[in-house]
């Protein structure tokens with residue numbers, strides 16, 4: 001069985017963060033492990049509290065994982081603090097972690113800051129260079145490049161700018177566009193579009209977390225970058241299309257939509 005580690009924050013309401021990642025990795029038939037950077041008190045209406053772990057405890061979690069069940073791929077999500085970012089970067093180098101997908105989480109869909117102001121530099125200088133793929137959404141790509149993105153051409157310019165700075169591949173997600181949901185991959189000087197049908201569903205809590213952990217799962221299973229993204233986008237689109245409607249705000253995806261006909265283990 002392939003193994004995937006997610007290093008991210010916990011979302012007690014189950015739609016984003018560690019919980020979305022574990023559901024996604026499990027639905028991909030891989031073994032999910034987690035190193036938790038922070039507990040968040042949040043639900044579909046907003047983020048109400050963040051309780052970070054200490055750098056020492058994060059390192060302890062990473063040591064336990066890497067010295068026992070080595071992950072075939074690693075996904076990194078919310079890491080709000082510079083010291084925690086540093087701890088992760090050092091551990092990934094120490095254990096020579098492979099296939100690192102980094103979702104540079106900055107602000108939640110509900111509008112809360114998930115990255116401290118003084119941590120953005122550490123993310124850029126310490127963690128992004130270790131990633132094989134980074135997956136910024138449009139507002140995150142704007143912060144990372146200083147380019148205002150209003151069109152598909154702007155997405156290409158931003159991806160080129162990011163690729164000049166970092167060695168890895170860049171996927172700019174287009175979910176924040178109005179009528180489209182097209183994502184752009186820029187890898188070794190070449191750009192490829194992943195066209196997605198825009199689904200009329202306001203319940204998009206955790207889309208970014210889900211996409212990046214699906215990509216990490218596919219990479220762990222041995223697919224190349226392009227196929228890993230194509231398959232991940234297919235999974236995400238179906239999970240959104242399934243039309244789950246939970247909570248009073250921006251609800252979660254149906255990660256287990258493939259079980260549509262048999263919804264409980266007891267039915268097998």
Ligand SMILES: Nc1ncnc2c1ncn2[C@@H]1O[C@H](COP(=O)(O)OP(=O)(O)O)[C@@H](O)[C@H]1O
Pocket residue numbers: 136137138173174175176181182183196197198199200201204206207208209211233236237240
């Ligand atoms: N309404 C939608 N219909 C179809 N795909 C969507 C929709 N909203 C987001 N996506 C897709 O979800 C993924 C995450 O994108 P995005 O929402 O931009 O990231 P984030 O969750 O990090 O803000 C991308 O593949 C994007 O194209």
Ligand SMILES: Cc1ncc(COP(=O)(O)O)c(N)n1
Pocket residue numbers: 008009010011016017018040077078105107108109110114204205206207208209
């Ligand atoms: C712990 C955690 N990690 C990431 C997100 C971002 O997800 P989204 O952009 O869909 O709100 C979140 N809300 N919570």
